[in-house]
Amino acid sequence: MDRNTGQRRRSRLRGHRSSPWLRGAAFAVLVAATAWVSTPAPGVAASDPPSNGWETTTPASAGMDAAVLDGARDFAFQPGRNTQGVVVVRGGRIVDEWYAPGEGPESWSASWSMAKSVTSALIGIAIEQGRIASVDEPLSTWFPEWAGTAKGAITLQDVLHMESGLDWNEDYNVSAIERSDIIRMGLSADQLDYARSRPIAAPPGTRFHYSSGDTMLLSGVLQAATGMPADEFARRYLFDPLGIRQVEWWRDAEGHTLTYCCLDMPSRDFARIGLLYLRGGNWNGTQVLAESWVRASFEPTEDSDGGYGNMWWIGTMPEVEGRIYYAVGFDGQWTYVIPSLDLVVVRNGDYTKSWCPPVADPNLFGRYPPAGLSAEAGTRPPASWNEGDFLRPIVESVTGPPTGEAATPDPEDPPRRRDPEGQRMAPCPAAATITVSPETTTPPATAPPARAVVAGARYTG
Numbered sequence: 237m238d239r240n241t242g243q244r245r246r247s248r249l250r251g252h253r254s255s256p257w258l259r260g261a262a263f264a265v266l267v268a269a270t271a272w273v274s275t276p277a278p279g280v281a282a283s284d285p286p287s288n289g290w291e292t293t294t295p296a297s298a299g300m301d302a303a304v305l306d307g308a309r310d311f312a313f314q315p316g317r318n319t320q321g322v323v324v325v326r327g328g329r330i331v332d333e334w335y336a337p338g339e340g341p342e343s344w345s346a347s348w349s350m351a352k353s354v355t356s357a358l359i360g361i362a363i364e365q366g367r368i369a370s371v372d373e374p375l376s377t378w379f380p381e382w383a384g385t386a387k388g389a390i391t392l393q394d395v396l397h398m399e400s401g402l403d404w405n406e407d408y409n410v411s412a413i414e415r416s417d418i419i420r421m422g423l424s425a426d427q428l429d430y431a432r433s434r435p436i437a438a439p440p441g442t443r444f445h446y447s448s449g450d451t452m453l454l455s456g457v458l459q460a461a462t463g464m465p466a467d468e469f470a471r472r473y474l475f476d477p478l479g480i481r482q483v484e485w486w487r488d489a490e491g492h493t494l495t496y497c498c499l500d501m502p503s504r505d506f507a508r509i510g511l512l513y514l515r516g517g518n519w520n521g522t523q524v525l526a527e528s529w530v531r532a533s534f535e536p537t538e539d540s541d542g543g544y545g546n547m548w549w550i551g552t553m554p555e556v557e558g559r560i561y562y563a564v565g566f567d568g569q570w571t572y573v574i575p576s577l578d579l580v581v582v583r584n585g586d587y588t589k590s591w592c593p594p595v596a597d598p599n600l601f602g603r604y605p606p607a608g609l610s611a612e613a614g615t616r617p618p619a620s621w622n623e624g625d626f627l628r629p630i631v632e633s634v635t636g637p638p639t640g641e642a643a644t645p646d647p648e649d650p651p652r653r654r655d656p657e658g659q660r661m662a663p664c665p666a667a668a669t670i671t672v673s674p675e676t677t678t679p680p681a682t683a684p685p686a687r688a689v690v691a692g693a694r695y696t697g
Contacts (some may be wrong), residue, residue, distance in 0.1 A: 286341060288504055289479045289648035293329040299636040300331055307629030309334045316619035318586040321345060321503035324630060325511060325580040327638030343659060345584035346615050347499035348565030352451045354509060355495040356396060356547035358458055358466060360529030361473050367461045378460040379432060386436040394440045395450045396546040397537050403437035404447035418448050422600040425489040428456050444539040451496035466493035477524045478512060479647035480505045489597040498604060503584045508645060510571045510580035520644045534561050555631045567606055567615040577634050586616040592664035613662035
């Protein structure tokens, strides 16, 4: 794809990110289990939920109008929107949080591609620790077979900017399975090997081309540079310092962390990631992430038309002074960081986590089905979504600065439970396979995508 073609494609995508994944045909998820285990669900949200180190405050104390703020809840929880949880943080405190019936502050949420932004943080930490020299390091340092080839010129910075030049098709339509790299990688036992095998299509650093394969390469970089899988490195140097205890990051069947996706934790913990970036990498007086890395992550690149940094999306909104930064994941996962308003907003979609260990074996989609492909497992997208209609009430509810000093959640040690009491979880089948049959299926009807108010947005998986 030449640069002009890529720009035209990005222009079509700008304005919405709720296009359904794998629509145009259907996945048949065949699971070798017949019994479904259900447990009683808790209320919408406990009147006295566990704090998990968070302080809560009232909208008035946070300088927000509660009645206006409720407009976001009214939008997000309309039937068919499949919202599981929303968390609004201002001044470092939870101002409000809303959950679907049966869900709460300990409910598992899925990241999909929000994990890319977390992976970027891990690269920043590894550089600060001296395990990686700099973003100018060639990937052949960790993939020596690339040395002396066209791939030998690819640097870490190129990958962080989605400018590796590697050939990649991020087509989510299963009818295009033969040419869709994202689907074929998800069906691979060794997803790192698949990403590493892609040929060069353009000189590195010359085009923006969104690629989950680029981010999967960072799984190999982190493991080689740190001597441990990326999820373990994350637990030691990111999750534990932030007090994130209930967390699982999926691996492929060969043990490689899926750094492009599939990071499971409660919505409140995605808010911790957003707050870390809002606070310039500082957490309770400890510089967990270098401030310079946060600035670099939020620096827009020319080839992305100013819409992307180091694996963070960048946009604007008429009602907001300055830029908005956000991590985006498939099926409606968002973490917004709005510095000018001291705001972090998280929205997670409906997710039923598998009882299986977090390993994509024999493939990812059998245990982590997207797009509502399984009625009783995986993630479900909103039938319709408009970012502006969701964010605008939150933004417009701000009436002034929050009272008191800015807070940061304290670490806390709740049980590292895989199955918080009362959660829906899908049984683990003895075997799971996927059959693709585009010739015999009919695309489900979907509402036309609404135009997003966040300018500079592109849809990502």
